[in-house]
Amino acid sequence: MSEVQAKRAVGRPPRLERETIVATARRVLEEEGVHALSMRRLAKEVGSTPRALYHHVRDKDELLLLVLAGMAASAPRPELPTAPRDRIYVIALHIHDMLQRLPWVVEVLGLGHVTDKGALWMVEEIVNSAIECGLAPREAIRAYRVIWLYIYGDLAVHAAIDRRASEGGEAEHRRPLPDMLTPDDAATLPRLTALGPQWNEVANVCDVPNGLHAVIDGLLARGAGA
């Protein structure tokens, strides 16, 4: 019957913690994606009001940044081969596979924030390995960037496709390229018309392992050849 219990039946008054906000935001992101996370929704989720959140984070951007911080640290590190060329491949594929399982992270990264600092060891490792393979430091940085952009491109495109698939019901658009070809196009686009069925077959299989091999070989060959 004290003034504390007058507010709630049990325990201490529920002072909102920054950590609670961030953890709840992460949960919503994991369960429903970035589109489901709004400040108002989050306020309800933690049993508070929108305004109260702004007492603990500057704005929504800072909140997303806080959610991202330390994500990489919680992921398991892969075993690394000793050959530097293989090390690049294994790390690159690891980055891809890890992020593919966490589509919301890609969506947040897509907003243009920095990378989580805990992920930098992978950058360090790739750049180091590239130098070990004979690339100049400058070329090694460039090589890392090409690899990252390829990975990011794949994740972004797949995220967009998945988003669309889960949202749109019937939707005539979003067809996988060759389905939009009419017989008329046989004249101007003979190859794509002929390839038609094979296209989807190839496009629906994840080609990143193969792609990475090719990209890495190309990058190392150019550096070493010079």
Next chain:
Amino acid sequence: MSEVQAKRAVGRPPRLERETIVATARRVLEEEGVHALSMRRLAKEVGSTPRALYHHVRDKDELLLLVLAGMAASAPRPELPTAPRDRIYVIALHIHDMLQRLPWVVEVLGLGHVTDKGALWMVEEIVNSAIECGLAPREAIRAYRVIWLYIYGDLAVHAAIDRRASEGGEAEHRRPLPDMLTPDDAATLPRLTALGPQWNEVANVCDVPNGLHAVIDGLLARGAGA
């Protein structure tokens, strides 16, 4: 003084045309980007009400699709070299440079819609050239995809950075990777710490021409070697 002029001082009554809506939407996109285009804003821009727009387009997605249609047709085609390997490079770079000047197109593509049909000749050309270089049709499709994902990754990352730069005022975050390294990190990330100044130098220059050369070489070598 006729009943026509009673509504407006000049000309015929302004029945809203689908074409007007799409053209106005394109103008807003070009001038202010995808974030500025809302159905309400667009309604004001064409001097009508939000509801009226839904008489001419199913929803916002269909509108964006219509804006995209025929974009590629209006772009100039580059002169193509005769050597197939060079043709791949020239087309790939052309795609990149074209889209870099039209950031709103990338933002719309990022929503997961189909590619503009008028752009398919470039896909056809790349796939054909790859086959001419000795790749099996399957490999040629894969090669095209790797090239596209690299280009798209570069455009998406740069679009995100630019968006952030134009929005956020001072914003402590959005620093270009090595600035976030403290002296403490020298132990765990020696190479990145040492590379510090060089990183920005390399990252701020567009490396896509170099990157494409490496990627294409890697893709063709793998196909031809098998």
Next chain:
DNA sequence: ACCTGAACACCGTTCAAGT
């Protein structure tokens, strides 16, 4: 210091009428 309720200036989309 931390919280609430109400508000400001927006969204995409749809209902019920108007002509």
Next chain:
DNA sequence: ACCTGAACACCGTTCAAGT
């Protein structure tokens, strides 16, 4: 058939108070 005004169910963020 095509349009309007008002509404529904949302946004991020901030003002003016409350304790």
